[in-house]
Amino acid sequence: MGNLPHFQLFIDGVWTEGSASQVMTSENPATGQGWATFACASSEDVDRAIAAAKRVLDDPEWRDLTQTQRGKLLYRLAELVAENAARLGELETTDSGKLLAETSAQTGYVADYYRYFAGLADKIEGTVLPIDKPDMHVFTTREAIGVVAAIVPWNAQMFLTATKLGPALAAGCSVVLKASEIAPAPMLEFAKLIEQAGFPPGVVSVITGDAENCAIPLTRHPDVDRIAFTGGPETARHVVRNSAENFAVTSLELGGKSPILVFEDADLDGAANGLIAGNFGASGQSCVAGTRGLVHRSILGPLVERIAEKASAIRLGDPLQPETHVGPLCTAAQVRKIEETLNKARAQGAVIHLSGEAADRPGNYMNPTLVECKSPETETLKIEMFGPVMSLLPFDTEEEAIALANSTPYGLGSGVFTQNLARAHRVSKRIRAGICWVNTYRAISPIAPFGGFNQSGYGREAGVEAILDYTRTKTTWISTAQEPMANPFIMR
Known part of the structure; x- marks a missing residue:
């Protein structure tokens, strides 16, 4: 086992082993044999990743980027994904058993998702309200929702990551991305592209691990503002229960019997x-x-x-x-x-x-x-x-x-x-x-919303509306009156 490739966690811009030194072996489904090892995050590692994500929201290096500048970072990430599609596809195939013809092509197409959200980054707009008070100027703005916990399963992981990471970063959020403990290698390799693209440390951390030590501490963490989950209904029920601890806005993309x-x-x-x-x-x-x-x-x-x-x-x-x-x-x-x-x-x-x-x-x-x-x-x-x-x-x-x-x-x-x-x-x-x-089936596009009804979940990924789900609306009231407030005990 010592000669197998090893994948580390990416936390706050640093490649690291898990604090509990837990290591798991990933099997190649085509052979049934172990082919790589990967570090597993503990609850302490989750805390570090979220602390970094919270810190960077107030760091001028990320906070003060214009929306256009955020878009340019995403364009750079898109180019890196396209350039590394063959490598990422080969890793995904070896780790999960999916066809190389599909994983490499899908990863190449995923670059278009990052380009799509890069283009939307400077189109997140507010509104001036036609308020019913003549001495008030009132407008809305959309602000990043905050720290996002994005949880991605092993199947179609590059696609499902793009539908979460793309709009979150375009909106100005920070993200802790949890890869499945089954076949996480391509996601841990993908973290290198985040680093190369120039995102400040802490904007994106990529971790993996089991439910008890990683997923549960992540989804119930008090500093998580948004959870984007793809997986099965039973796990989703636990995610929703955990979100009661932090009141995180949650979207669920679950399974189906289509x-x-x-x-x-x-x-x-x-x-x-x-x-x-x-x-x-x-x-x-x-x-x-x-x-x-x-x-x-x-x-x-x-x-x-x-x-x-x-x-x-x-x-x-x-x-x-x-x-x-x-x-x-x-x-x-x-x-x-x-x-x-x-x-x-x-x-x-x-x-x-x-x-x-x-x-x-x-x-x-x-x-x-x-x-x-x-x-x-x-x-x-x-x-x-x-x-x-x-x-x-x-x-x-x-x-x-x-x-x-x-x-x-x-x-x-x-x-x-x-x-x-x-x-x-x-x-x-x-x-x-x-x-x-x-008269067709299994077609996707960054332009088309993706999501379900009933026990297939709620919320939509991709499409224009997806980026709005990573923002909150702020309403600002500015008095234009020449005189001070007349009576502080009466609501205006």
């Missing part, structure tokens, strides 16, 4: 590709995975055949190789969970197509699997799979399809495949989800 509705007039190739993208893309390890395929009964058979035909060409293998379509899952525990869920689905009468088994090879590999469900109560339709498993359920009418789509406590993503424009508008409007893709 429906993809395929109507009888849909292009079968397009629908099959959309379902494959929504279920086998990223090896199914996506919060917007379209794991509830709702298909008009008249085309279910032909669509299953079309998906099976396309799936036969899927290459399972080394995620570092460009010809690979589906790589390993991040953890062996997730493979076991999927196998258990598939066994329950079989017992419920579901028909398993393609495989339904873990791959017989080293590493955490699960073969792409298609589940033809007989009932909406089938286990694979109820829980988040986080693996390459697609479930299809037939419907007969548009109303039934909409009812099935909305029969979940989640509401993050959704998809509709139809060539009927009126139906596309009608159905997408009635689906209770924060995102609806029509």
Whole structure:
């Protein structure tokens, strides 16, 4: 283990080990072997990171930067991210098992998120109010909300970091960024780019560690003003409880059981590709995975055949190789969970197509699997799979399809495949989800808000409104009266 690469914490501009000297080993999901070690933060390290973040808010080096100057720092960070996309992508692939083709391309595209928020930095505007008192000049300004705790999971971590860090820094906040203790290497490497971009020490610290010693002290810390969390609903409940200690403004981007509705007039190739993208893309390890395929009964058979035909060409293998379509899952525990869920689905009468088994090879590999469900109560339709498993359920009418789509406590993503424009508008409007893709799936942009309804969380990331969530409105009253206040005991 001594010869493995080692990643340190980045706190207040300094690379450091954790104060408790705790070190964890990260496994390569493609081999099941340890490939790197990383330092873990203790509660003392969390305190240091937050103290630095609080201090720098009053440091002229950060506090007195104009909004345009903050934007220029973000532009520099964007260029560094683009230049290092291949390196960061390779680290993310080695650490998490995601395809290199996706991690490197996604990291390169993430640079556009930083450019987008850099451009918004000097467009945070206040308003002069048409106040109903003629001897008053009243206006609003937007100020940085303060210290931000940004908590990012291991999947799509460069993207999910950009949607938090970009608007927070553009608004003038300081950030303590917690990477997942599962596969944190790319985030700890990314901290080097923060340093190179020229952000003053303390503006961004990057840490990782377990819940008890790191995440809980971070989210309940009295000096945290804003929490931006992406992860699972159960963890989110703990985050919300912790935020009661500091009353931090909180946004949650959680998981989902996203429906993809395929109507009888849909292009079968397009629908099959959309379902494959929504279920086998990223090896199914996506919060917007379209794991509830709702298909008009008249085309279910032909669509299953079309998906099976396309799936036969899927290459399972080394995620570092460009010809690979589906790589390993991040953890062996997730493979076991999927196998258990598939066994329950079989017992419920579901028909398993393609495989339904873990791959017989080293590493955490699960073969792409298609589940033809007989009932909406089938286990694979109820829980988040986080693996390459697609479930299809037939419907007969548009109303039934909409009812099935909305029969979940989640509401993050959704998809509709139809060539009927009126139906596309009608159905997408009635689906209770924060995102609806029509005749496509898994598309993102820094311009488009991203977030969910119900147990998929609240708040939005990306888009113009995201930057406002990292500010507070201040109202300033200036008396223009020539005479002093007449009666101090009467409210004006």
